[in-house]
Amino acid sequence: MKWTRAVHHLAELAEKCGELPASFFRFQVVELWVFGDLLDVPKDLDIIEVALVTDLPVDEVPWMTEPVGAEHWANSTRLSRNPFTARWRSKDAPVWNHRIERPALIWSAADGIDEEALVAVGDGTAELVRQAAPTTEELRRRVDDELAVSLAALRRANQDYTDRRWAPGKLTPHSDALWRTTSGYLDLLDAK
Numbered sequence: 001m002k003w004t005r006a007v008h009h010l011a012e013l014a015e016k017c018g019e020l021p022a023s024f025f026r027f028q029v030v031e032l033w034v035f036g037d038l039l040d041v042p043k044d045l046d047i048i049e050v051a052l053v054t055d056l057p058v059d060e061v062p063w064m065t066e067p068v069g070a071e072h073w074a075n076s077t078r079l080s081r082n083p084f085t086a087r088w089r090s091k092d093a094p095v096w097n098h099r100i101e102r103p104a105l106i107w108s109a110a111d112g113i114d115e116e117a118l119v120a121v122g123d124g125t126a127e128l129v130r131q132a133a134p135t136t137e138e139l140r141r142r143v144d145d146e147l148a149v150s151l152a153a154l155r156r157a158n159q160d161y162t163d164r165r166w167a168p169g170k171l172t173p174h175s176d177a178l179w180r181t182t183s184g185y186l187d188l189l190d191a192k
Contacts, residue, residue, distance in 0.1 A: 035104070
């Protein structure tokens with residue numbers, strides 16, 4: 001997709017974040033961050049990478065998983081119909097990690113759309129609005145913290161799948177959750 005189209009999609013998502021009613025979902029998105037290639041110089045892109053920060057506790061949003069209700073939220077905001085890769089995060093931990101490098105805040109529930117950041121992304125000058133890079137030690141601690149959360153989530157997802165394996169009803173939601181949790185855990189393990 002063209003750079004301008006990608007920025008348009010990002011701006012639309014930021015607007016949608018501010019329009020959703022607070023009581024409509026099990027959780028609230030409180031921040032929208034962008035990271036990856038859209039923070040580089042203007043060029044054609046395949047995907048827009050965003051981090052969606054929720055009001056959920058850390059253990060409900062382990063790395064590369066989706067909180068309960070995320071699919072409904074994605075459909076309501078058109079996130080699922082546009083070229084986004086979304087990473088769900090908790091407000092109780094830093095948004096950045098080994099994959100979300102120096103993100104830029106685009107929208108927050110507290111302040112709305114950050115027009116300066118959106119213009120900088122559109123102009124290809126996002127370097128001016130990106131977070132500072134963590135030190136090597138901060139990044140190591142961040143990965144260690146996420147790995148502990150991810151391992152606990154993997155154990156829960158595995159038990160949930162095991163408990164429902166032969167029970168009536170669809171197994172797909174549980175197998176998908178186990179797959180996402182496993183993928184996140186392995187990704188973090190590889191980052192160590």
